[in-house]
Amino acid sequence: MTSKRLYHLGFGRDDLGTVPPTIALLSGDPERSHFIAKTYLQGDRLLSANRGLNSYIGNLANGRSLLAATSGMGAPSLSIVVNELVQLGIRQIIRIGTCGSIQDYVPAGSIVISQAALCRQGAANDIAPVEYPAAADPFLTVALVQAARELGVEYHLGITASVDTFYEGQERVDSANPHLMRSLQGITAEYRRLNILNYEMESGTLFKMAGVYNFAAACICTVVAQRRSSEEILLKQQADSGGNAIAVAIRVIENLA
Numbered sequence: 556m557t558s559k560r561l562y563h564l565g566f567g568r569d570d571l572g573t574v575p576p577t578i579a580l581l582s583g584d585p586e587r588s589h590f591i592a593k594t595y596l597q598g599d600r601l602l603s604a605n606r607g608l609n610s611y612i613g614n615l616a617n618g619r620s621l622l623a624a625t626s627g628m629g630a631p632s633l634s635i636v637v638n639e640l641v642q643l644g645i646r647q648i649i650r651i652g653t654c655g656s657i658q659d660y661v662p663a664g665s666i667v668i669s670q671a672a673l674c675r676q677g678a679a680n681d682i683a684p685v686e687y688p689a690a691a692d693p694f695l696t697v698a699l700v701q702a703a704r705e706l707g708v709e710y711h712l713g714i715t716a717s718v719d720t721f722y723e724g725q726e727r728v729d730s731a732n733p734h735l736m737r738s739l740q741g742i743t744a745e746y747r748r749l750n751i752l753n754y755e756m757e758s759g760t761l762f763k764m765a766g767v768y769n770f771a772a773a774c775i776c777t778v779v780a781q782r783r784s785s786e787e788i789l790l791k792q793q794a795d796s797g798g799n800a801i802a803v804a805i806r807v808i809e810n811l812a
């Protein structure tokens with residue numbers, strides 16, 4: 556574990572108190588990290604807001620110290636943040652994100668818990684071979700399922716497509732680039748037939764890093780777009796906060812204590 560201040564995170568081990576957290580909730584959006592801190596952490600403190608990678612520390616009601624950190628969007632940014640979190644002693648990371656559903660039976664407003672990812676991400680190839688499994692930690696993942704059941708939250712457990720781009724890579728044509736490469740035309744239908752549930756942009760690299768660096772990772776995402784019917788983001792407010800997904804992840808951490 557390092558004692559230096561990490562360049563991108565903007566804080567170091569000495570800023571984390573006498574009993575430093577070993578668990579981080581990691582959101583793509585700094586507003587979500589702020590929401591977690593304000594809603595669930597007692598004595599919450601902003602550690603840094605470097606490059607929009609806002610990190611907060613505080614205690615849950617049971618006294619456990621927790622870090623609410625921000626990955627930014629996409630795997631390259633996530634890879635930097637996760638590397639630095641692990642340098643600071645973080646051993647369990649739950650990504651709390653948003654996603655687009657590609658299955659009829661996974662509606663907007665529900666939650667997807669990823670058991671594994673189809674990882675179509677360049678950053679991951681710098682960390683492990685392309686064939687390396689992008690698998691979630693089974694114990695954290697089952698704990699997320701149990702917590703969702705306890706809280707009565709609609710969840711779907713399955714495989715996530717984790718890709719590098721929001722527009723082309725998720726086969727969106729309502730964008731500045733309506734001309735998708737042939738290799739991407741029809742990819743959503745193909746993924747649907749492969750029983751993939753959703754699109755997002757970080758879990759694949761997170762899961763591969765967990766395997767290589769030897770920490771536990773899980774991912775829970777709020778569905779904010781239903782790609783069977785539209786390319787639009789339907790639930791802007793949930794994209795900002797993701798209340799149910801956060802409540803489920805917090806319950807998991809409370810149950811660990």
Ligand SMILES: O=P(O)(O)O[C@H]1O[C@H](CO)[C@@H](O)[C@H]1O
Pocket residue numbers: 582583584627628629651652653654721755756757794
């Ligand atoms: O809401 P977050 O956590 O950022 O996750 C999703 O939202 C962003 C795209 O809108 C990507 O980062 C994607 O993975």
Ligand SMILES: O=c1cc[nH]c(=O)[nH]1
Pocket residue numbers: 653654655656721725754755756779780
């Ligand atoms: O459709 C979506 C919604 C959120 N995040 C994504 O990556 N895709």
